[in-house]
Amino acid sequence: MTFISVADAAQAWGVSPRSVRNYCAQGRVPGAYRSGKTWLIPSAAQKPARSNAKGPATPTPLLERLREERASKISGGIYHKVQVELTYNSNHIEGSQLSREQTRLIFETATIGAGNDALSVDDIIEASNHFRCIDYVIDHAQDPLTESFVKELHRMLKSSTTDASKDWFAVGEYKRLPNEVGGRSTTAPEDVAREMGQALAAYEARSAHGLEEIVAAHVALERIHPFQDGNGRVGRLVMFKECLRHGITPFVISDDLKLFYYRGLARWDEERGWLMDTCLSAQDTFKEWLDYFRIPYDA
Numbered sequence: 001m002t003f004i005s006v007a008d009a010a011q012a013w014g015v016s017p018r019s020v021r022n023y024c025a026q027g028r029v030p031g032a033y034r035s036g037k038t039w040l041i042p043s044a045a046q047k048p049a050r051s052n053a054k055g056p057a058t059p060t061p062l063l064e065r066l067r068e069e070r071a072s073k074i075s076g077g078i079y080h081k082v083q084v085e086l087t088y089n090s091n092h093i094e095g096s097q098l099s100r101e102q103t104r105l106i107f108e109t110a111t112i113g114a115g116n117d118a119l120s121v122d123d124i125i126e127a128s129n130h131f132r133c134i135d136y137v138i139d140h141a142q143d144p145l146t147e148s149f150v151k152e153l154h155r156m157l158k159s160s161t162t163d164a165s166k167d168w169f170a171v172g173e174y175k176r177l178p179n180e181v182g183g184r185s186t187t188a189p190e191d192v193a194r195e196m197g198q199a200l201a202a203y204e205a206r207s208a209h210g211l212e213e214i215v216a217a218h219v220a221l222e223r224i225h226p227f228q229d230g231n232g233r234v235g236r237l238v239m240f241k242e243c244l245r246h247g248i249t250p251f252v253i254s255d256d257l258k259l260f261y262y263r264g265l266a267r268w269d270e271e272r273g274w275l276m277d278t279c280l281s282a283q284d285t286f287k288e289w290l291d292y293f294r295i296p297y298d299a
Contacts, residue, residue, distance in 0.1 A: 001031070003040040013047035016273025018280050023048050026298075059142065061296050063244050066138050075108070078293045083107050085252050086240065087130040090233045092255045096123045103127055122161045129157050133237055141244035144204055145217075147196055153234045154227050163229060175228040182266060186225035195224050209246045212272070214239055215279055219268045249290070249297045251282035 006024075010017040024032045024039045028048040032041045059067070062078070069079035088103040097120060098106075106127050133156045140149060155172025163169045170176055174192040178185075187195050203209075203217045218239050225231045236253060243250035253261050257278055264275025290297050 002043045004043045006039050006041065009041045009045065015047070016271075016277050018277040019273065022280055060244065060247050062249075062290065063138070063141055065293070065295055066244075070135065070138065078289065078295060080107075081289060081293075082252075083131055083134055085254075086134060086236075087127055089252050089254045090236050091123070091127055091130060093253065093258050093261075094230075094232055096120075096126065098123050098127055107131055122163075125161050126157060129159060129161075130233065132156050133233075134240075137237055137241040137244070141241055143245075145200055145238065145242060145245075147193075147200060150196070150200075150221075150226070150234060150238060153237055154230055157230050157233060169228050174226050177228065179225055179228060181222065181225050181231070182262060184223075184266070186223060192224060192226045196221075196226050199224065209242065211243070211248055211279065211283075212276060214242045214246070214248070215275060216268075216272075217242070219265060219275070222265055247298060249283050249287055251279055251286045253278070253282055254285070257282060 004012075006017045006020045009020045009029075013020065020029075020041070021039055023029050024034070024041065029041055029045050031045060032039055034040075065077070066079045066082065068074075069077045074080070084100065084104045084107055087107070088098070088100045091098065091103075102119075106124065133153050136153065136156060143149065151172050151174075158164055158169075158171045164171045168176055174196070175189050178188060180186060199217070199220045203213070203220075206213055218235050221235050221238065222231060227234065240250045240252075242248075260278040261275070264278050267274050287297065
């Protein structure tokens, strides 16, 4: 039997090398084996077909642990880490000036230490609101993805902020004014409800909901950009929820991955591997957390 490299398989299958390595690690490429740090793949191997399996009917060990630790008010576990890391990184990507330590203090004590640096009141409010959003995701992780769920996340995130007091800013409702993202036009306000309905219906109708389908839905929602502000944070919360729903190890897009994440969103139509590799890298970090806290997960 002859073998080919990950790079050769990626070119033959039309995917990124990282996707090939992920297929191999999941045992989806018969005959592939690891030699040191390198995967060797049978030259006759075919690209793995998408799984038609639905998400788990019962909570995964991760979801169970998140719910247990929240109910028991356990500090220093995976629930605590998810709250701090997801909130800090997702808000920081969008320009929040709160440090990770300040974010942690808000979660643990509802205060921040005194200091000389000026802090935005909205940054503090939105960090606190984001903690509530994560709890809402955990509570509704196994529910279908609907417009009302997405709108409720936005309402929670932006409640009591200065934006909420503006007449033209619709908290918990779709945008009223056109907006751009990264210099690119987005869906016109009058078309948002129709396009959101279509996008979510198409996603729910899929026979499979793997990582690529979840990320593709995220790209679709970000391009619609349904809200006046807060779209990225709501979108990343939705991805986290859908990973929990379908038994996929979730991930946190860290601030140091921001540029790769934005590049992947912008170039999705040309090469999906850019964004998928970014998400897989973030997923590897989350798996390290699960290993540390001894929470089992599928490869």
